[in-house]
Amino acid sequence: MISVQQASQFFTDHLRLNKATLNEAIRADRDYPPFDRVMMDGIAVAFEAFAQGLRAFKVEGIQAAGEASKILTDKKSCLEVMTGAPLPRGCDLVIPYEHLEIVSGVATITRELERERFQNIHAKGSDCKQGEIVLKAGAAFNGPHQGIAASMGVDFNLSRSSKILIISTGDELVEIHQAPLEHQIRRSNVYALKASLELNGYTQVSMDHLKDDALAVAQHYEKNAPHFDVMIYSGGVSKGKFDYLPGVWMEMGVTRYFHQVAQRPGKPLWFGQDEKQKTLVIGLPGNPVSSLVCLHRYVIPARKMFVKLAEEIVFKNDLTFFVPAKLDYNADGTVWASPLKIKNSGEFTALAESDGFLELPAEGKVFAKGEAYAFWPWRNL
Amino acid sequence: MISVQQASQFFTDHLRLNKATLNEAIRADRDYPPFDRVMMDGIAVAFEAFAQGLRAFKVEGIQAAGEASKILTDKKSCLEVMTGAPLPRGCDLVIPYEHLEIVSGVATITRELERERFQNIHAKGSDCKQGEIVLKAGAAFNGPHQGIAASMGVDFNLSRSSKILIISTGDELVEIHQAPLEHQIRRSNVYALKASLELNGYTQVSMDHLKDDALAVAQHYEKNAPHFDVMIYSGGVSKGKFDYLPGVWMEMGVTRYFHQVAQRPGKPLWFGQDEKQKTLVIGLPGNPVSSLVCLHRYVIPARKMFVKLAEEIVFKNDLTFFVPAKLDYNADGTVWASPLKIKNSGEFTALAESDGFLELPAEGKVFAKGEAYAFWPWRNL
Numbered sequence: 001m002i003s004v005q006q007a008s009q010f011f012t013d014h015l016r017l018n019k020a021t022l023n024e025a026i027r028a029d030r031d032y033p034p035f036d037r038v039m040m041d042g043i044a045v046a047f048e049a050f051a052q053g054l055r056a057f058k059v060e061g062i063q064a065a066g067e068a069s070k071i072l073t074d075k076k077s078c079l080e081v082m083t084g085a086p087l088p089r090g091c092d093l094v095i096p097y098e099h100l101e102i103v104s105g106v107a108t109i110t111r112e113l114e115r116e117r118f119q120n121i122h123a124k125g126s127d128c129k130q131g132e133i134v135l136k137a138g139a140a141f142n143g144p145h146q147g148i149a150a151s152m153g154v155d156f157n158l159s160r161s162s163k164i165l166i167i168s169t170g171d172e173l174v175e176i177h178q179a180p181l182e183h184q185i186r187r188s189n190v191y192a193l194k195a196s197l198e199l200n201g202y203t204q205v206s207m208d209h210l211k212d213d214a215l216a217v218a219q220h221y222e223k224n225a226p227h228f229d230v231m232i233y234s235g236g237v238s239k240g241k242f243d244y245l246p247g248v249w250m251e252m253g254v255t256r257y258f259h260q261v262a263q264r265p266g267k268p269l270w271f272g273q274d275e276k277q278k279t280l281v282i283g284l285p286g287n288p289v290s291s292l293v294c295l296h297r298y299v300i301p302a303r304k305m306f307v308k309l310a311e312e313i314v315f316k317n318d319l320t321f322f323v324p325a326k327l328d329y330n331a332d333g334t335v336w337a338s339p340l341k342i343k344n345s346g347e348f349t350a351l352a353e354s355d356g357f358l359e360l361p362a363e364g365k366v367f368a369k370g371e372a373y374a375f376w377p378w379r380n381l
Numbered sequence: 382m383i384s385v386q387q388a389s390q391f392f393t394d395h396l397r398l399n400k401a402t403l404n405e406a407i408r409a410d411r412d413y414p415p416f417d418r419v420m421m422d423g424i425a426v427a428f429e430a431f432a433q434g435l436r437a438f439k440v441e442g443i444q445a446a447g448e449a450s451k452i453l454t455d456k457k458s459c460l461e462v463m464t465g466a467p468l469p470r471g472c473d474l475v476i477p478y479e480h481l482e483i484v485s486g487v488a489t490i491t492r493e494l495e496r497e498r499f500q501n502i503h504a505k506g507s508d509c510k511q512g513e514i515v516l517k518a519g520a521a522f523n524g525p526h527q528g529i530a531a532s533m534g535v536d537f538n539l540s541r542s543s544k545i546l547i548i549s550t551g552d553e554l555v556e557i558h559q560a561p562l563e564h565q566i567r568r569s570n571v572y573a574l575k576a577s578l579e580l581n582g583y584t585q586v587s588m589d590h591l592k593d594d595a596l597a598v599a600q601h602y603e604k605n606a607p608h609f610d611v612m613i614y615s616g617g618v619s620k621g622k623f624d625y626l627p628g629v630w631m632e633m634g635v636t637r638y639f640h641q642v643a644q645r646p647g648k649p650l651w652f653g654q655d656e657k658q659k660t661l662v663i664g665l666p667g668n669p670v671s672s673l674v675c676l677h678r679y680v681i682p683a684r685k686m687f688v689k690l691a692e693e694i695v696f697k698n699d700l701t702f703f704v705p706a707k708l709d710y711n712a713d714g715t716v717w718a719s720p721l722k723i724k725n726s727g728e729f730t731a732l733a734e735s736d737g738f739l740e741l742p743a744e745g746k747v748f749a750k751g752e753a754y755a756f757w758p759w760r761n762l
Contacts, residue, residue: 041621066552144732147573171447192528240422308714333689333753351525372714
């Protein structure tokens with residue numbers, strides 16, 4: 001049995017999954033802003049005239065957004081300018097309407113303030129120069145990123161997400177729309193795993209089901225391994241009589257990196273890789289909480305988060321302990337995790353209120369209120 | 382001009398948007414677990430026999446997962462049981478293989494431990510009883526929620542998301558696949574706003590564009606208002622000569638809740654509601670950073686987050702100041718926000734590295750390093 005840190009290292013070394021992120025870096029197609037851009041509605045004047053004491057300017061016309069730059073013909077005049085318009089040539093100061101009175105075609109400054117050259121003007125190229133990288137490859141899809149890409153006229157082309165097959169195993173499982181007999185349950189695990197993968201950027205996830213039959217498992221593996229980057233099995237990796245998955249995989253040429261991790265829940269976790277096909281094989285425990293915890297801890301990369309324990313947890317086993325919890329952001333900038341009362345790792349319904357789970361290291365026995373530990377969210381920020 | 386708190390209250394009072402969340406509460410279709418469920422691979426015995434000192438049990442057979450409950454015929458025997466199997470009748474203790482040796486059909490306990498009735502058994506109905514609510518209406522889509530719904534055989538039916546139309550305005554804008562002239566820019570804003578809405582649960586978002594023409598705006602409004610819950614305009618709400626949107630809306634029967642908020646960026650924000658159609662009308666400033674900030678601060682409900690300032694910010698205006706920032710989760714359970722160096726609110730490309738924005742209240746001038754303030758993420762946890 002290896003430690004959580006060792007297991008994690010195996011995944012770091014061998015798991016090469018692509019989320020759907022930005023394919024290639026996006027470079028600025030021109031300077032941004034592409035022109036000296038007016039930032040306030042008002043008038044544009046020559047700074048020189050203002051500096052020399054002029055406070056009343058004849059209005060020569062209007063410079064609207066979407067029009068090519070007009071030209072100020074007389075340095076002692078002005079042009080009315082609209083936010084977003086290109087600065088008229090000959091002007092280098094914008095004075096907002098709030099500081100003006102315009103009567104009979106003459107704009108008079110009513111508020112005496114210090115003003116400087118280029119005030120209220122967003123200078124051409126001041127955000128970025130043509131050719132500069134504005135969005136790195138691998139950027140996730142969000143509002144600002146989509147806006148930046150669109151402003152460069154570039155499609156936010158997402159890289160191909162890794163192809164993942166999630167396979168439920170176990171003769172006790174029936175389809176989710178079926179009415180189970182008393183001793184049967186619905187195969188809900190794969191739906192949970194698929195939702196988690198999709199929500200975190202993996203967009204090519206398929207599902208399958210296998211009966212407890214070693215030959216069928218082998219044939220299914222042979223047929224599918226060439227077409228998937230990862231095959232994730234749910235169930236069939238414990239020590240039970242019908243847990244022959246690891247045996248089948250190894251017969252099929254999958255090298256085992258490890259089996260069993262010193263953690264609760266999720267001890268039976270299995271990880272390996274097909275020598276020939278390079279397909280990664282992950283055996284998750286069949287129990288719903290364990291399988292989700294293992295998926296989020298090892299397979300879905302999360303941003304590193306640390307949170308404070310809202311109450312003491314005593315755990316007397318020499319295992320890393322994963323505890324589903326609910327987060328609260330305190331007004332002082334600390335984040336607190338309230339552990340859910342889960343009686344055992346099969347208690348799926350208790351997860352409804354959780355935001356993710358705490359990772360309490362194997363070293364401790366009493367985890368005190370206020371101490372901070374790593375936290376893995378169901379949904380990344 | 383109203384305060385951010387007042388503006389926020391107007392949105393709280395009048396904005397009734399539905400995200401795509403769980404339609405109706407889901408109730409347990411039967412007890413969970415639906416049967417006394419074996420939690421370890423091993424043997425099931427009658428606790429009474431164990432308590433009376435018996436340590437070697439004849440194996441009567443195997444109880445697999447997916448089989449109906451078998452019956453233990455002799456109290457001094459046992460059945461091998463697999464994780465997930467129903468507990469055989471007559472048994473009330475499971476002893477794992479790790480504590481056993483099985484030779485010639487007899488399982489002998491090799492590890493003397495205190496054991497109690499129902500150990501390693503997940504009792505029927507211990508997670509929840511039939512009819513109990515297991516997932517509340519309004520639950521967001523995530524892995525655990527999807528799994529809980531699937532295990533009850535219920536489709537995770539999402540409620541209809543509100544219908545939102547985002548409209549760009551401004552003659553300086555061209556389509557994103559067009560090559561803009563020097564004084565033109567691409568209409569990227571609406572793409573950013575749409576991405577943010579979609580990423581945060583609003584799945585029915587359409588886009589449109591309008592030229593700077595009051596009559597066209599009025600006709601477009603008349604035609605579309607009956608079909609949308611919200612119409613969000615980007616641009617055209619400043620004080621400029623071509624910012625006639627507020628006038629048109631009010632002519633069309635839209636009651637203005639407010640125009641202008643004491644904030645930077647985003648001062649020109651406009652909010653109102655159609656008396657007859659009940660359509661909400663939101664006028665966002667045209668500048669990309671401002672429009673995204675207003676959308677996330679007022680329209681997209683976020684979970685309340687507080688984060689510590691990683692460096693001092695001095696802001697000498699009597700306005701609420703929104704500052705794009707990057708988050709770091711410190712190992713002590715505190716979250717730190719590093720403000721991005723943004724020269725002005727038009728600088729869209731600088732947002733690439735941000736996770737959201739800080740809200741610094743209008744009261745202060747110097748916001749000291751280490752102080753905590755509200756934070757609005759681009760993507761909710």
